[in-house]
Structure formats: structure tokens, C-alpha cells
Amino acid sequence: MLLGGAHRRVTSGAVRTLIAVPTYFEAESIETLLRRLRDAVPDADVMVVDDGSTDGTCETVERLADELGQIRLIRRSAKRGLGDAYRHAFAEAIDAGYELLVEIDADLSHDPAALPEMLSAAKAGADVVIGSRYVPGGRIEGWSRSRTRLSRWGNRYASIVLGLAINDATAGFRVYRSSIVRRFGLDGIRSSGYGFQVEMTYRAIRCGARVVEIPIVFRERASGESKMSRAIVLEALVLVTLWGLRDLATRRRSQRMYED
Ligand SMILES: Nc1nc2c(ncn2[C@@H]2O[C@H](COP(=O)(O)OP(=O)(O)OP(=O)(O)O)[C@@H](O)[C@H]2O)c(=O)[nH]1
Ligand SMILES: [Mg+2]
Numbered sequence: 001m002l003l004g005g006a007h008r009r010v011t012s013g014a015v016r017t018l019i020a021v022p023t024y025f026e027a028e029s030i031e032t033l034l035r036r037l038r039d040a041v042p043d044a045d046v047m048v049v050d051d052g053s054t055d056g057t058c059e060t061v062e063r064l065a066d067e068l069g070q071i072r073l074i075r076r077s078a079k080r081g082l083g084d085a086y087r088h089a090f091a092e093a094i095d096a097g098y099e100l101l102v103e104i105d106a107d108l109s110h111d112p113a114a115l116p117e118m119l120s121a122a123k124a125g126a127d128v129v130i131g132s133r134y135v136p137g138g139r140i141e142g143w144s145r146s147r148t149r150l151s152r153w154g155n156r157y158a159s160i161v162l163g164l165a166i167n168d169a170t171a172g173f174r175v176y177r178s179s180i181v182r183r184f185g186l187d188g189i190r191s192s193g194y195g196f197q198v199e200m201t202y203r204a205i206r207c208g209a210r211v212v213e214i215p216i217v218f219r220e221r222a223s224g225e226s227k228m229s230r231a232i233v234l235e236a237l238v239l240v241t242l243w244g245l246r247d248l249a250t251r252r253r254s255q256r257m258y259e260d
Helices: 030-040 057-068 082-095 112-123 145-162 178-184 194-206 230-259
Strands: 017-023 045-051 071-076 100-103 128-132 139-141 174-177 211-215 217-219
Touching (some): 017 030, 017 082, 030 045, 030 057, 045 082, 057 071, 071 082, 082 178, 100 178, 112 174, 112 211, 128 194, 145 194, 145 230, 174 178, 174 194, 178 194, 194 211, 194 230
Parallel strands (some): 017 045, 045 071, 139 217
Antiparallel strands (some): 100 174
8 A cells, every 4th residue: 555544534435546746846836736636636645756856845745744644755866857757656556556647747737626527537437638738628828939839839740740639648737547557568668758748648549548638727837947958858859750750660561561
């Protein structure tokens, strides 16, 4: 059991849910996020995976773990990327028998109030639920035009190259059914930034996942600093292109075998 003892208060019949929160210098927002999560989904357990923040993020998480319960902090010593943090959390959660795995940023860009609807969609049968900025009703508040354009075109590129038919493949607010993650496995996942979100989507779809996009409002972080970098964008671009080329080569090979 990942979280136990006096602090556990999962009601009988509740689907075991683990919310993974990667943090890197998020002292200004983590308390609000954890309180909002507890209000929105009181039965869910939370795992914060921190990569060496020295701004008080971990101390705040520890204080809230004592106060609220059902919160666990994983402290790692060096920055290993968002994707690596989620891999760590999900691997532990799968071993511990959680059925639903949630991804959410710590910077309050994602509103925990949207989670009950997203979790309902998973409980109703979706394998992956994406909190989507690019379906009707979804939107972004506070991003510059160039940032929005980069995200929009990045998404279009990934969808076309990988044939995903998903409007927001880079979204970082999600619910996965743990059975689908077990099916495609976390070991071979290579990317760490936006590429991680695309890679998880791509692998899930290749395993036959039912993906549902639910509109959300994404708000630019109000405090703290962005960890977005050119390297993260480049990683996603290179990996998506490589996967697309690999798919194309596989299709050509099977077409030739069929013709021979
Ligand atoms: N553990 C861990 N968390 C990270 C790392 N990089 C980013 N994060 C966290 O991942 C989440 C998303 O990172 P952000 O910096 O908000 O990236 P973004 O949302 O793509 O971009 P902006 O919000 O515009 O800055 C936040 O909760 C970060 O603290 C990392 O290397 N390790
Ligand atoms: Mg952010």
C-alpha cells in the first residue's frame, strides 16, 4: 500500500486513485494546489515527486502531508525532468495497485476542480482522459500569441506525423487507467518534456486505448518560473519525427511483403 495508516480515508467502493505532482521550485503554488486537490477529490492519494527544489517546496509538502494526510513526498537530489518524475510515480502506483493515475502540474495552470469530471470519464470506460485546451469549450488564458502558436503547431505536427487524431497531445493534465499503462509499459519511455506527453499518448493509442478529451481552461502560471526550454521543444520535435519515420518504414515494409 502506498499510503496507509491513520491518514487513509478512502471510502469503501472508491476507485483507488493516485495523483502525481512533479515539482521543481514550486514553493509559491504547491500549498494552494494540494489544498484544492484535497477539496476536489478527497479520496485520492497524492504523490509529489520533487527534484531537488531548495525554495521550501518540500518543507511545505511535508507540513501539508502531516496536516491533510494521504500525501507522500518523493525527494530526488537532481533535476531529471518531468517525464522521469511521472515514470517514477506511476511505477510505484502500479506496483501498489492504484487503478487510476493522474497527472497535474504544480503551478496552478490546471484547475483541480476539473478532476471529478475527468475521473468520471475514466470510470465510465476511457483508458486515457486528456484535459484538453483544443476542443470546443477549452481555452488558454495568459499565454502570449507566440507561445500559443508553438503549442498549437506542435500539436498539429505530432497528430499528423503520428496519426493520433488527438487535439491536445501535449497536454499535461490527464487521467490514465493503470491497466493501459501496464499494457504498454513505462520502461521504454524515453522523453522527458512535452515529448513525454506525446509518447504516452502514442503508446496508449497503439495499444488500442480509448482516449477522451474533456475541455479545460489552462491558465498561465501566476508565480514561479517556467521550466520550459528550447531543449524540451527540440526533444519533442526530434522524437516525434523519429517515431513518424519509423512508422512510415514499418508501413512500407509490410506493404512490400503484402505485394510480394
Ligand atoms: N520533478 C520534476 N518536476 C519538474 C521538472 N521540470 C518541470 N517540473 C514540474 O512539471 C510541471 C510543469 O512544468 P512547467 O515549468 O510548468 O512547464 P510548462 O507548464 O510546460 O510551462 P510553463 O507553465 O509555461 O512554465 C511543474 O509542476 C514543474 O514544477 C523536473 O525536472 N523534475
Ligand atoms: Mg506550467
